[in-house]
Amino acid sequence: MASLRGWREGLVSARTTDSARDIPEATVARLPVYLRALTTLVDNGTATCSSEELAAAAGVNSAKLRKDLSYLGSYGTRGVGYDVDYLRYQIAREIGVTQDWPVVIVGIGNLGHALANFSGFRSRGFRVVALLDADPTRRGEVVAGIDVRDFADLDAIVREHGVAIGVIATPATAAQDVADRMVEAGISSILNFAPTVIAVPAGVDVRKVDLSIELQILAYHEQRKQAEATA
Amino acid sequence: MASLRGWREGLVSARTTDSARDIPEATVARLPVYLRALTTLVDNGTATCSSEELAAAAGVNSAKLRKDLSYLGSYGTRGVGYDVDYLRYQIAREIGVTQDWPVVIVGIGNLGHALANFSGFRSRGFRVVALLDADPTRRGEVVAGIDVRDFADLDAIVREHGVAIGVIATPATAAQDVADRMVEAGISSILNFAPTVIAVPAGVDVRKVDLSIELQILAYHEQRKQAEATA
Numbered sequence: 001m002a003s004l005r006g007w008r009e010g011l012v013s014a015r016t017t018d019s020a021r022d023i024p025e026a027t028v029a030r031l032p033v034y035l036r037a038l039t040t041l042v043d044n045g046t047a048t049c050s051s052e053e054l055a056a057a058a059g060v061n062s063a064k065l066r067k068d069l070s071y072l073g074s075y076g077t078r079g080v081g082y083d084v085d086y087l088r089y090q091i092a093r094e095i096g097v098t099q100d101w102p103v104v105i106v107g108i109g110n111l112g113h114a115l116a117n118f119s120g121f122r123s124r125g126f127r128v129v130a131l132l133d134a135d136p137t138r139r140g141e142v143v144a145g146i147d148v149r150d151f152a153d154l155d156a157i158v159r160e161h162g163v164a165i166g167v168i169a170t171p172a173t174a175a176q177d178v179a180d181r182m183v184e185a186g187i188s189s190i191l192n193f194a195p196t197v198i199a200v201p202a203g204v205d206v207r208k209v210d211l212s213i214e215l216q217i218l219a220y221h222e223q224r225k226q227a228e229a230t231a
Numbered sequence: 232m233a234s235l236r237g238w239r240e241g242l243v244s245a246r247t248t249d250s251a252r253d254i255p256e257a258t259v260a261r262l263p264v265y266l267r268a269l270t271t272l273v274d275n276g277t278a279t280c281s282s283e284e285l286a287a288a289a290g291v292n293s294a295k296l297r298k299d300l301s302y303l304g305s306y307g308t309r310g311v312g313y314d315v316d317y318l319r320y321q322i323a324r325e326i327g328v329t330q331d332w333p334v335v336i337v338g339i340g341n342l343g344h345a346l347a348n349f350s351g352f353r354s355r356g357f358r359v360v361a362l363l364d365a366d367p368t369r370r371g372e373v374v375a376g377i378d379v380r381d382f383a384d385l386d387a388i389v390r391e392h393g394v395a396i397g398v399i400a401t402p403a404t405a406a407q408d409v410a411d412r413m414v415e416a417g418i419s420s421i422l423n424f425a426p427t428v429i430a431v432p433a434g435v436d437v438r439k440v441d442l443s444i445e446l447q448i449l450a451y452h453e454q455r456k457q458a459e460a461t462a
Contacts, residue, residue, distance in 0.1 A: 028448060028451050029444075029448055031447070031451070032441070032443070032444040032447040032448065033441075033444070035447070036441065040428065094451070095447050095450055095451045095454075096447075096450040096451055096453065096454030097447060097450055099454070101450055101453075103446075109345070110341050110342075110344035110345035110348060111341075111342075111345035113341035113345075114340070114341035114342035114344075114345055115442065117341060118426075118442055118443070119426065120426050120441065120442060120443040121442075121443055121446065124443050124446070124447060125450070126443070126446055126450075164453050164457070165446070165449055165450070165453060167446075188453065188456060189449040189450075189452065189453045190449075191445055191446055191449060195349075195350065195351050197271065203456070205449055205452050205453070205456075207445040207446075207448055207449055208445075209442070209445050210263070210267065210351065211346065211349055211351060211352075211440070212263070212349070212351040212352055212355050212357070213260075213263040213264070214422055214438040214439075214440050215334075215352065215355070215357055215396070215398075215422055215438075216262070216263040216266070216326050216327075216328055216355060217259060217260055217263065217438055218396055218420040218421075218422060218436055218438055219326055219327040219328055219332055219356070219357075219396070219420075220259050220262070220325070220326045220327055221259075221420065221436050222327065222332075222395050222396060222419065222420045222436070223326075223327030223330070225419060225434070225436075226395070
């Protein structure tokens with residue numbers, strides 16, 4: 001009995017200290033979706049929810065949700081469900097958005113403007129510390145309360161604020177050069193909105209946002225609906 | 232032997248005519264990613280590629296890629312790989328982007344401007360036929376060669392162009408009203424960029440783009456890199 005207890009404690013302790021390493025990438029990608037659903041529930045004054053309710057709010061099936069949350073050691077309470085506020089905190093901590101992330105945005109065209117003004121960054125721990133543009137005519141412009149500065153200031157800004165994450169919102173032709181300069185300055189995570197693939201050294205993470213992908217998924221379903229309506 | 236052959240032909244024929252219904256949602260979501268990778272390969276003059284090469288270009292593992300493509304009846308040729316141009320056509324047809332999709336964008340702030348100018352829509356079969364805004368001071372403005380028109384014109388525009396897909400780029404407070412009006416006008420697929428959840432009747436598809444989700448996935452990995460660097 002003592003040895004069984006020791007074995008179980010070992011398991012729990014392993015889960016507590018190493019949990020991060022065991023989470024599959026597909027689960028990581030769903031954590032922000034759960035966080036958003038939980039934030040809506042908190043805003044609506046909901047204290048507890050079942051896995052079915054949370055799954056419906058997040059748009060996944062409940063078996064997948066329970067499996068995903070089990071990687072975080074969150075199993076809810078039988079007959080009660082999940083404590084909404086605590087689960088939100090657990091997921092936010094797991095993602096890393098309980099800490100403050102200073103971010104720079106490079107390329108202050110329409111998309112850069114939209115990103116600088118996007119309230120969803122600030123509410124999730126991302127603080128835009130600088131807006132940079134290579135075009136001298138943009139300098140002095142103030143967007144969302146932040147001065148647009150010279151791209152040449154990148155090094156100094158990254159050092160001053162400890163910036164780890166950079167956002168590229170330039171045209172495709174400028175993106176690789178901007179990425180190279182970001183990496184040289186010490187940035188190790190890049191979110192790329194430019195419609196091109198950028199190459200980075202090992203150890204640097206790049207995520208690409210393609211604004212047309214969701215539209216293509218809609219087209220897929222729309223085509224099927226139209227074919228069914230015709231049939 | 233004859234009966235086995237008949238059975239196999241039956242299988243192939245079912246796959247040809249009904250293939251669309253059997254494709255899992257996760258595979259559907261990856262098809263645009265494959266399409267983008269194949270377009271890059273075509274642009275680079277690549278005629279054939281192995282599943283490993285295509286998987287690397289698309290950022291998935293090659294077993295998953297082969298499984299996904301098997302739903303389309305695409306198996307490549309042993310020792311040769313996939314015909315890049317033909318596979319691109321097959322996937323584009325499956326998604327539905329070989330046909331022309333007239334699209335309206337509602338909400339012509341910074342994000343609406345960026346979307347109207349986004350070349351990735353046009354190159355994938357999406358044609359922006361109208362830009363609509365409720366703000367009368369925006370009217371007469373021309374964005375990406377298209378006049379900004381009154382939101383009240385929605386019905387007439389949907390009828391005239393046969394619009395099935397609408398894009399919402401308004402503030403959160405306006406999104407539900409815009410969605411209701413789109414549905415009334417006959418739009419059955421909505422891409423929602425507003426930071427809020429919208430309710431629609433059965434038969435209408437909604438996809439939501441949350442610009443902060445990819446940033447959160449980066450934060451997750453960045454947090455781990457920093458913890459490892461400290462350890």
